[in-house]
Amino acid sequence: xxxxxxxxxxxxxxxxxxxxxxxxxxxxxxxxxxxxxxxxxxxxxxxxxxxxxxxxxxxxxxxxxxxxxxxxxxxxxxxxxxxxxxxxxxxxxxxxxxxxxxxxxxxxxxxxxxxxxxxxxxxxxxxxxxxxxxxxxxxxxxxxxxxxxxxxxxxxxxxxxxxxxxxxxxxxxxxxxxxxxxxxxxxxxxxxxxxxxxxxxxxxxxxxxxxxxxxxxxxxxxxxxxxxxxxxxxxxxxxxxxxxxxxxxxxxxxxxxxxxxxxxxxxxxxxxxxxxxxxxxxxxxxxxxxxxxxxxxxxxxxxxxxx
Ligand SMILES: [Zn+2]
Numbered sequence: 001x002x003x004x005x006x007x008x009x010x011x012x013x014x015x016x017x018x019x020x021x022x023x024x025x026x027x028x029x030x031x032x033x034x035x036x037x038x039x040x041x042x043x044x045x046x047x048x049x050x051x052x053x054x055x056x057x058x059x060x061x062x063x064x065x066x067x068x069x070x071x072x073x074x075x076x077x078x079x080x081x082x083x084x085x086x087x088x089x090x091x092x093x094x095x096x097x098x099x100x101x102x103x104x105x106x107x108x109x110x111x112x113x114x115x116x117x118x119x120x121x122x123x124x125x126x127x128x129x130x131x132x133x134x135x136x137x138x139x140x141x142x143x144x145x146x147x148x149x150x151x152x153x154x155x156x157x158x159x160x161x162x163x164x165x166x167x168x169x170x171x172x173x174x175x176x177x178x179x180x181x182x183x184x185x186x187x188x189x190x191x192x193x194x195x196x197x198x199x200x201x202x203x204x205x206x207x208x209x210x211x212x213x214x215x216x217x218x219x220x221x222x223x224x225x226x227x228x229x230x231x232x233x234x235x236x237x238x239x240x241x242x243x244x245x246x247x248x249x250x251x252x253x254x255x256x257x258x259x260x261x262x263x264x265x266x267x268x269x270x271x272x273x274x275x276x277x278x279x280x281x282x283x284x285x286x287x288x289x290x291x292x293x294x295x296x297x298x299x300x301x302x303x304x305x306x307x
Contacts, residue, residue, distance in 0.1 A: 003139065003161040006215045007045040009034030011065060012113060016174060017284050018065050019214050021165060022049055023158070026137025029056035030080075031156060031165050032212050035068035037115035042069065043076070054080040056134065058141065060167025061153040062088035063185070064102055064114045066212060071095070071118030082120055083134055085145070086127045087152035092120040105185065105289055128154055141165075146201065148194025149183055155201060162207025169197045170233040172284045173211050177277045178219030179269070180229075180236035183285050184293035191241055191297055195234055202230040213284050239268070244294040258291045 004021040011018035011034055020042055021031040028051055034042055046054075054077040059067035062084065070082050070092055084092060091098040095117040103110050128134070130145035134156075142157040146169035156165045172181040184194075201209070209217040209229050217229040243264040247257035265287070269278055 003158040003163045004031070004165075004210070005045075005049060006210075007034075007042055008214075009038040010041045011035060011038050012283070014280070014283050016176070016214050017280070019210075019212055020045075021210065022046070022051065023136060023139055023141075024049070024051075025139040027055035027135075027139075028053060029058055029134070029136055029139075029141070030054055030073070031058045031060070031141075032066050032167070033057060033059060033069040033073055034066075035064045035114045036072055036117060037068070037113060039069040039072055039115075042073070053077065056081055056083055056136065058083040058128075058134065058156065059088070060155065060165065060169075060212065061085060061150045062091050062098060063150065063168070064098070064117065066167065067092065068114055068117050071120040074120055074124050075118065080124070081126045082124050083126045083128045083143075085152035085154055086129070088150075089125050089127050092125065093122050095119055101187070130154075133159075144200065144204065146197035148190050148192075148197045149185070149188075151188040151190075153197075155197075157204060157206055163210055164201060164204070164206035164208070165210050165212075166201060167212055169194070169201060170209060170211055170217070170229065171236060172213040172281070173217050173229065173233070174213070174277075174280060174284070175215050175218055176220050177273055177281060178224065179273060179281065180232040181281050181285060182233075182237045182240050182290060183213070184237070184240070184290045184297075185285075186289070186293045186296040189293035189297055191237060191294070194237055198230050198234045198237075202227060240265070240290065241294060244291055245298065247291070248295065248298065254292065254295065255288075257295065258288050261291050262287050 007020040023029045134141040143154045149168040247260035
């Protein structure tokens with residue numbers, strides 16, 4: 001059973017990289033919102049689906065590509081409660097830190113890429129805890145804490161269909177490319193936790209995995225099992241980890257480390273995907289962001305072991 005409609009937010013003008021999911025039952029829920037810069041696409045899709053009322057806006061975590069328009073949508077749909085991890089909740093009420101932390105990654109392109117973030121009144125938030133079930137009437141969503149990509153993150157298992165909305169816990173996997181690409185932004189990325197979250201998702205035995213980037217996980221031309229998707233996501237995390245580690249031993253300047261990682265990733269993709277698809281993959285997560293997430297993680301590990 002198909003639990004939800006996939007809404008393509010056309011983030012940054014690209015089709016098929018960032019989704020939101022519309023679940024309709026006795027109650028209506030939107031899982032993920034996309035950034036404020038693409039809210040028109042989401043509103044258009046909600047109108048096309050005759051959605052007049054949203055009961056829930058549920059975000060896996062508060063990064064701008066997942067929750068950037070939560071405040072704007074909540075104002076538009078006054079019945080909606082916004083469900084978010086407790087560590088993320090205060091940053092939707094006062095998004096200033098979220099904005100400044102993203103500015104360290106995106107610099108002067110913030111407005112163009114994300115178009116701001118509207119604050120959310122505190123009384124519109126429902127803080128979600130691990131293992132909690134959000135009851136939509138005939139559909140139920142089990143919150144599964146899955147840290148690593150961020151220090152606050154839930155995946156959601158829709159119990160009647162077995163579909164799991166995995167947010168960024170499995171990184172990125174574009175449906176017509178079918179290659180796992182890690183999403184490891186600083187400052188919170190934690191490799192060990194990310195691997196544990198993937199194992200947790202696999203152990204729960206969902207029927208299908210739906211990624212925010214993007215949609216039902218599959219590989220072109222061949223059905224892919226949940227186990228394979230999880231294993232490939234873990235392998236990709238470990239491969240990138242070894243490339244960043246090598247880069248760190250070979251170069252001092254972080255920009256040179258990024259260059260070395262770019263080389264290794266492109267080498268790895270060569271012959272497996274077209275140049276155009278390499279470009280699409282690269283539009284989802286930048287090398288500098290992923291590399292600095294790993295470097296920050298390794299720095300923290302080293303600091304902890306030497307203290
Ligand atoms: Zn994301």
